[in-house]
Amino acid sequence: MRGKRLFIAVFLIPGLLLYALFVVSPYAQAFQISGTDWSGLSPSYEFIGLENFRRLVGDGYFWNALRHNGLLLVLLPVATILLGLFFASMISVGGRADRVGVHGVRGAGFYRVVYFFPQVLSVAIIGVLWKEMYAPHTGMINGLLRGVGLDGLAVAWLGDPRFAFWCVLTVLIWMNVGFYVVLFSAAMQSIPRDLYEAALLDGATRLTTLVRITVPLVWDTIQVAWVYLAIVAIDGFAIVQIITDGGPSSSSDVVGLRLYKTAFADGQFGYASAIGVAMFFLTLTVAAMFLRVTRRDRVEL
Amino acid sequence: MKGRSVPALSHLFLIVWALLTTLPLVWAVLSSFKSDNEILTDPWSLPSRLRWENWSRAWNDAHIGQYFLNSAIVVTGALTLTMLFGAMAAYVLARYPFRGHRVVYYLFVGGMMFPVFLALVPLFFVVRNLGLLGTLPGLTLVYAAYSLPFTVFFLTAFFRTLPTSVAEAAQVDGCGHFGLFFRVMLPMARPGLVGVGIFNFLFQWNQYVLPIVLMQGEGAERKWVLAQGLTALAVNEGYRGDFSGLFAGMTIAMLPVILGYLLFHRQVQSGLAAGQLR
Numbered sequence: 001m002r003g004k005r006l007f008i009a010v011f012l013i014p015g016l017l018l019y020a021l022f023v024v025s026p027y028a029q030a031f032q033i034s035g036t037d038w039s040g041l042s043p044s045y046e047f048i049g050l051e052n053f054r055r056l057v058g059d060g061y062f063w064n065a066l067r068h069n070g071l072l073l074v075l076l077p078v079a080t081i082l083l084g085l086f087f088a089s090m091i092s093v094g095g096r097a098d099r100v101g102v103h104g105v106r107g108a109g110f111y112r113v114v115y116f117f118p119q120v121l122s123v124a125i126i127g128v129l130w131k132e133m134y135a136p137h138t139g140m141i142n143g144l145l146r147g148v149g150l151d152g153l154a155v156a157w158l159g160d161p162r163f164a165f166w167c168v169l170t171v172l173i174w175m176n177v178g179f180y181v182v183l184f185s186a187a188m189q190s191i192p193r194d195l196y197e198a199a200l201l202d203g204a205t206r207l208t209t210l211v212r213i214t215v216p217l218v219w220d221t222i223q224v225a226w227v228y229l230a231i232v233a234i235d236g237f238a239i240v241q242i243i244t245d246g247g248p249s250s251s252s253d254v255v256g257l258r259l260y261k262t263a264f265a266d267g268q269f270g271y272a273s274a275i276g277v278a279m280f281f282l283t284l285t286v287a288a289m290f291l292r293v294t295r296r297d298r299v300e301l
Numbered sequence: 302m303k304g305r306s307v308p309a310l311s312h313l314f315l316i317v318w319a320l321l322t323t324l325p326l327v328w329a330v331l332s333s334f335k336s337d338n339e340i341l342t343d344p345w346s347l348p349s350r351l352r353w354e355n356w357s358r359a360w361n362d363a364h365i366g367q368y369f370l371n372s373a374i375v376v377t378g379a380l381t382l383t384m385l386f387g388a389m390a391a392y393v394l395a396r397y398p399f400r401g402h403r404v405v406y407y408l409f410v411g412g413m414m415f416p417v418f419l420a421l422v423p424l425f426f427v428v429r430n431l432g433l434l435g436t437l438p439g440l441t442l443v444y445a446a447y448s449l450p451f452t453v454f455f456l457t458a459f460f461r462t463l464p465t466s467v468a469e470a471a472q473v474d475g476c477g478h479f480g481l482f483f484r485v486m487l488p489m490a491r492p493g494l495v496g497v498g499i500f501n502f503l504f505q506w507n508q509y510v511l512p513i514v515l516m517q518g519e520g521a522e523r524k525w526v527l528a529q530g531l532t533a534l535a536v537n538e539g540y541r542g543d544f545s546g547l548f549a550g551m552t553i554a555m556l557p558v559i560l561g562y563l564l565f566h567r568q569v570q571s572g573l574a575a576g577q578l579r
Contacts (some may be wrong), residue, residue: 004397007478011393012405015386015449022427022446023412029423087318094311105311113566114319117326119573120562122507124528125555128535128547129329138544140328143344178322183574206307234416238509242532256418256510264514269422276419283416 034273045270052274062275065246065253068165072172072233072254073286077226079173084180084225085218087115089210091181092188093196112185115178123175127242130171134158134243161251164244168252171239176232180225187218223291230286234279255279326555332548333359340544352545359550363538367523368530369553375437375526376505379444383501384494386445387452392482394453395460396468406457412450421514428515435521440512444505451504452497459493460486499565499572506558527554 034052038045056062091111095103105111118126133140134157142154157163191214199209215222237256240246246253246261255275263272332340333355334348360366393399394406424443425434433439463486471485487494512529525533531554538547562569 004478005399008393008397008399011389011482015390015409015453016405018382018386018442018446019409019412019449022424022443023420023449024408026420026423026427027412027415029427030419033422083318087315090311090315094315095308105308105315107312111315111319112570113563114322116562116566116570117322117559120503120558120569121555122528122558123509124507124531125551128531128551129325131535132332132544132547132551133325133328138340138344140325140344147345174321177318179573182570186574231416235418237418242535259418259421260510260514263422263425264517273419273422276416276422279416280419283414287414 030273030276033270034277036270038270039267052271056274056278061250062258064250065255065258068252068254069234072236073230075169076172076233077229080176080180080229081222081225083177084184087181088184088188089214091185112182115181118175119179123238126175127239131243134167158244159248161248164248164252168240168243183221184218187221188214191217227287227290230290234283329548330552333552335545337542337544355545355549359546359553363534363546363550364530365550365553368525368527371437371524372506372527375441375444378441379505380502382445383448383452384498387449388456391453391456392460392486395457409450409453417510425514435516435518435524437524440515443511443515448501448504452501455497456493459490463489495568496572499569
């Protein structure tokens with residue numbers, strides 16, 4: 001029995017130590033630091049209670065950033081999931097229809113492989129690549145616009161406060177759609193083909209079968225996608241920091257970037273931790289909300 | 302019925318998105334062979350010849366080679382630690398019910414629910430106080446620690462699915478706890494280990510926020526990882542006007558991952574899908 005105890009201890013302790021030191025303790029300290037006016041340089045700091053949070057509520061920059069996260073939170077999951085479902089249904093039921101039901105398109109494997117490319121690339125590469133694509137003179141996008149004679153549309157995409165946020169949103173959609181195409185089309189593979197056959201015989205259109213058959217049967221997967229994309233939308237840090245650095249004039253700022261700059265550019269560690277705590281509660285709320293909203297009776301086959 | 306037009310239409314849409322996905326990548330590769338002048342005059346022109354000197358300039362002068370090596374060192378170390386400690390902890394949590402094993406399990410798994418931003422400020426000081434700020438071992442340990450929650454979660458579930466009969470037989474044959482784990486259970490858990498290993502590799506290789514927070518300070522530029530070095534290059538080359546060098550750096554960073562993915566695309570897709578469905 002003693003041997004067994006020793007074994008359990010030897011196997012658990014290395015991982016636990018590493019985890020406690022670098023993950024658990026920072027998370028716990030974050031809540032504590034958020035109640036101080038610590039500026040990091042001096043070892044001394046005062047507990048100021050909820051003062052940081054009071055300041056947060058009146059901070060226009062924070063609300064501006066939060067508004068952008070809110071927009072991402074609505075637009076990113078909706079756009080990504082719709083595009084994902086659209087392409088996934090093309091792949092798995094977009095082929096010819098005959099007496100044994102509908103088929104997937106030919107070359108489905110090819111599409112699945114190619115669509116996944118952005119998923120394996122780092123956000124740094126994607127960010128830098130798109131920053132260059134949006135570049136006013138040397139960029140691919142304006143090169144195309146000028147090439148087809150739309151010189152008037154070839155604007156400084158990232159230098160214009162009207163466009164910067166939408167440029168960021170486009171990149172986030174671009175880099176996420178492929179993954180959900182693969183995920184949704186995998187889920188659609190398990191739907192029995194004869195369901196489609198029956199529906200088509202009854203005169204249903206492809207759109208009807210998508211809405212009435214496919215979507216309800218992959219609802220679980222959609223729900224997972226929704227939660228995960230919401231987490232991406234609450235973050236958004238890397239792409240924003242690389243492509244626009246929140247600008248111009250904070251027009252594409254997000255909360256994660258606020259936190260990063262407050263801490264590592266301004267040295268206001270207490271206040272930055274308060275922003276972190278706000279982000280944590282935002283994540284919790286959104287997760288709980290989505291799970292509630294998307295809960296639906298599961299269709300059993 | 303209109304059955305014939307549907308496949309054609311499907312392909313049309315699918316090909317448009319395939320082009321949207323691949324063209325930017327192809328554009329970066331092509332631009333890495335162009336001269337700065339060619340890039341400035343027409344972004345869509347083809348390179349007049351293959352200028353490998355852009356690549357060597359990026360590799361040497363822009364230190365992409367150094368960053369590549371740093372990334373490789375950190376990820377190799379971190380992945381080893383993650384898989385070893387993660388598998389050990391998961392195995393005990395799955396097969397050795399002890400007092401408080403539930404608490405330990407939820408402590409590990411709970412880490413998946415917190416946004417990493419919450420930890421950034423304290424983590425910076427934890428690492429600094431250990432004297433590990435701006436060092437490769439420091440980043441290695443942090444990567445490993447932040448990969449543990451998902452690894453433990455995934456592998457605990459996996460070890461639970463393995464049949465107990467094999468373990469019992471081995472124990473009857475006099476196999477000790479350690480031998481049972483390393484000689485019997487780990488080989489049996491191979492498919493699970495490969496899946497979570499691929500997920501962790503991409504998580505660590507593509508990490509961005511942790512290195513930019515932890516690899517700052519004096520002399521840290523020499524220790525930068527690829528993701529960080531590339532974005533710094535993008536900022537600097539913009540001033541210097543070395544566009545071709547930037548595209549070459551981007552291509553060097555991109556190609557190994559894409560090639561590795563093409564070789565193992567099935568495993569990568571299922572590994573990442575498993576990561577999402579937690």
